Amino acid sequence: MKEREAIRKKVWADLRRVARPDSRFHWDFTAFIPDFDGSAQCAEAIRAMDLYRRARTLFVTPDNNLVSLRANCLADHKTLIIPTYGLGRGFWQVAPEDVPNGMEEFAATLDGLERYGRPYPIESVGPDEQPAFLVTGASVINNEGVRISASPSYFDIEWLILQAKRLVNADTPIIASVHDCQVVEWPCEPQPYGSVADFIVTPTRVISTSYRYHKPDRIIWEQLPWDVVQEVPMLMALYQQEHPAN
Amino acid sequence: MDRKQVRQQVWASLRGVARPDSRFHFDFNEYIPDFEGSEAAIARLTALDVYKRAKALFITPDNGLEQLRAQAVRDGKVQIVTTYGIRRGAVEIRPEDVPAGREEYAAMLDAMEKVGRYISLAELRQRYKFDLLVTGASAVSRSGVRFGKGHGFFDLEWAMFYQIGVADSSTPVVAVVHDCQVLKDDLTPGPYDTICDMIVTPTQVIEVENAQKPTHGVVWDKLEAGMMESISSLRELKELEQRGALVAGGGR
Numbered sequence: 001m002k003e004r005e006a007i008r009k010k011v012w013a014d015l016r017r018v019a020r021p022d023s024r025f026h027w028d029f030t031a032f033i034p035d036f037d038g039s040a041q042c043a044e045a046i047r048a049m050d051l052y053r054r055a056r057t058l059f060v061t062p063d064n065n066l067v068s069l070r071a072n073c074l075a076d077h078k079t080l081i082i083p084t085y086g087l088g089r090g091f092w093q094v095a096p097e098d099v100p101n102g103m104e105e106f107a108a109t110l111d112g113l114e115r116y117g118r119p120y121p122i123e124s125v126g127p128d129e130q131p132a133f134l135v136t137g138a139s140v141i142n143n144e145g146v147r148i149s150a151s152p153s154y155f156d157i158e159w160l161i162l163q164a165k166r167l168v169n170a171d172t173p174i175i176a177s178v179h180d181c182q183v184v185e186w187p188c189e190p191q192p193y194g195s196v197a198d199f200i201v202t203p204t205r206v207i208s209t210s211y212r213y214h215k216p217d218r219i220i221w222e223q224l225p226w227d228v229v230q231e232v233p234m235l236m237a238l239y240q241q242e243h244p245a246n
Numbered sequence: 247m248d249r250k251q252v253r254q255q256v257w258a259s260l261r262g263v264a265r266p267d268s269r270f271h272f273d274f275n276e277y278i279p280d281f282e283g284s285e286a287a288i289a290r291l292t293a294l295d296v297y298k299r300a301k302a303l304f305i306t307p308d309n310g311l312e313q314l315r316a317q318a319v320r321d322g323k324v325q326i327v328t329t330y331g332i333r334r335g336a337v338e339i340r341p342e343d344v345p346a347g348r349e350e351y352a353a354m355l356d357a358m359e360k361v362g363r364y365i366s367l368a369e370l371r372q373r374y375k376f377d378l379l380v381t382g383a384s385a386v387s388r389s390g391v392r393f394g395k396g397h398g399f400f401d402l403e404w405a406m407f408y409q410i411g412v413a414d415s416s417t418p419v420v421a422v423v424h425d426c427q428v429l430k431d432d433l434t435p436g437p438y439d440t441i442c443d444m445i446v447t448p449t450q451v452i453e454v455e456n457a458q459k460p461t462h463g464v465v466w467d468k469l470e471a472g473m474m475e476s477i478s479s480l481r482e483l484k485e486l487e488q489r490g491a492l493v494a495g496g497g498r
Contacts, residue, residue: 023355024269024277026333032269088271102347109356110268 004148007184011140014181022064023111033063033137036179038203043068043177045201046135047076051173055132057081059162061155062110063137066177070108074099081120081131082113083158087232091120091158093129122165122234131162133173136197141176141183145197145209146190152228159195160219161234170215175199183207192216192223249393252429256385259426267309268356275395277330278382280309281424283448288313288422291380291446292321296418300377302326304407306400307355308382310422315353319344326365326374327358328403332477336370337362367482368491371410379404379419381442386421390442390454391433397470401460404440406483409463409492419457420444428452438468 012029019034021027046052046069057079060066073080077096084092094117099107107116120129136155140148147153152160162168176197183200190196196213199206221229221239229235247255257274264279266272272279291297291314303318303325305311318325322341329337339362344352352361381400386392394400407413421442428445435441441457464483474480486492 021334021359022269023359024267024330026331084271085269086271089266103351106348106351106354106357109354111354111356112351114266114268115350 004188007148007186008140011182011184015179018179018181020064029139033061033065033139035064035067038179039065039177040068041203042201043072045203045206046175046177047072049199049206051133057129057131059131059134059158059168061134061136061158062113065137065179066135067105067108069135069177070094071104074104074107079129081129082117083154084113085110087154087157087234089119090234091122092117093120094118122161122167125165125167130167131172133175134159134162134168135175135177138176138178138182138197141178141197141200142186142188143183143200143207143209144187144213145174145176145200145207146188146213147176147194147197148184148186148188151191152193152224156191156193156195157228157232157235160193160216161238163215163217164219164238168215170217172215173198174215175201177201180204192220247431249433252433253384253393253396256427256429260424263424263426265309274384278306278308278310278384278394280312283424284310284422285313286448287424287446288317290448290451291420291422292317294444294446294451296378296420296444302374302376304376304379304403304413306381306403310382310424311380312350312353314380314422315339315358316349319349319352324374326370326376327362328399329359330355331397332399332403332479334359334364335367335479335482336365338365367406367410367479368486370407370412371486371492374412376407376413376417379407379413379417381419381421383421383423383427385427385429386423386442386445387429387431387433388445388452388454389432389435390421390445390457391435391439392421392442393433398438401438401440402464402469402473402477402480405438405460405462405464406479408459408461409483410486411492415459415461418443419459420446422446425449437462438465 018037022032025031059081060070062085074096080094082092099116106112138147174197180202195215263282267277270276305325305327307330319341325339326336351357383392419442425447440459443457445452
């Protein structure tokens with residue numbers, strides 16, 4: 001655990017030189033995943049992938065480095081599912097038809113999501129509204145696709161919720177989009193609740209991690225810290241559904 | 247009731263009309279929210295002479311002022327907006343920096359630093375004299391005594407602007423709030439309170455007679471712990487002060 005923290009600190013020091021501050025959290029990387037020089041190249045690399053071209057709906061985390069990708073998606077007439085920051089208000093969606101021409105970049109920011117988004121009806125999702133694949137940022141990721149993040153990270157929780165609602169399964173691809181300095185060659189097993197990226201996209205390369213690990217297909221509540229369950233309303237609701245006696 | 251209790255009481259009413267923040271949701275400890283009817287409040291404000299005549303405005307980064315920031319761009323006015331928590335100082339947004347149709351975008355905290363440019367206190371002093379200062383508030387009394395999230399950012403901004411000469415006792419200060427944020431009971435002003443000359447809500451404009459402003463600049467030993475480290479503008483001000491650069495009285 002100590003080594004984990006040391007690696008995160010070292011990467012953050014490197015990241016600081018290429019990152020952009022958050023409008024609210026300044027340079028506090030414990031509170032957000034920053035945008036960085038080259039994030040638009042990552043978005044273009046994802047745009048060139050077959051799975052992107054085929055997708056109608058994507059799940060994209062609210063990380064700042066994914067603004068360009070979200071703007072591309074809206075311009076390319078794809079619907080976005082975006083968790084609200086810290087899952088404070090569940091999942092939201094932005095449909096391309098809700099965004100006027102030229103406003104894609106605006107709608108792609110978190111402030112713009114407030115203007116153009118609406119709640120994603122997770123209990124009644126149509127077949128076209130399921131995410132074809134998921135894109136997340138990361139603080140640090142190893143070259144095998146294991147994110148070295150807080151335990152569990154919000155993306156881990158999001159995956160657990162999506163799989164519980166049968167909106168994703170082990171075949172649903174996960175792309176991690178990061179700066180080159182966030183990729184480390186440090187072998188480590190994923191956490192039991194951790195989902196592993198199938199592709200890592202940086203401004204300079206695309207790494208295929210070849211499904212080496214599976215993604216969680218159920219929630220093992222004993223493995224999740226209880227304070228995390230209490231903090232995330234959607235997770236708490238799932239717990240209560242599975243434990244009606246409580 | 248002390249200010250803390252008043253704040254809690256107002257926040258309970260505000261929750262029913264507030265719009266969430268993209269990061270802080272409904273946690274009013276962290277931000278001053280936009281609210282239902284802010285469009286009407288901004289329309290009232292922009293119809294006032296004090297706004298129409300203004301060329302250079304200071305606007306706080308409160309969410310309820312998004313529409314004002316967009317409208318100021320459309321009206322050809324220059325605005326200075328501080329970054330959230332003054333962490334990265336102030337941003338200058340000139341109408342010519344904003345392409346037509348992008349006014350609303352430029353008005354958002356997530357975009358304003360991409361559209362505008364950072365401006366130091368020294369440059370502010372050299373180039374500006376504000377015609378109007380506009381702020382949000384957690385609550386404000388009919389006598390113009392306001393309070394915010396509890397850190398005194400606006401009073402600090404006033405002190406800095408007064409000290410570098412871009413605002414003086416005659417510079418009007420307007421608070422834009424929801425009607426539920428206007429207090430029935432009066433508040434006794436403290437020595438650091440910047441009294442508002444006007445309170446604008448969706449339904450009314452309240453004028454305050456003889457609104458007093460502090461004239462002592464930043465009182466260094468009264469700063470909240472950590473502010474000197476986290477707010478570079480304060481460090482710049484201290485340096486200007488020590489160099490004697492503020493003696494001649496600034497502002498254009």
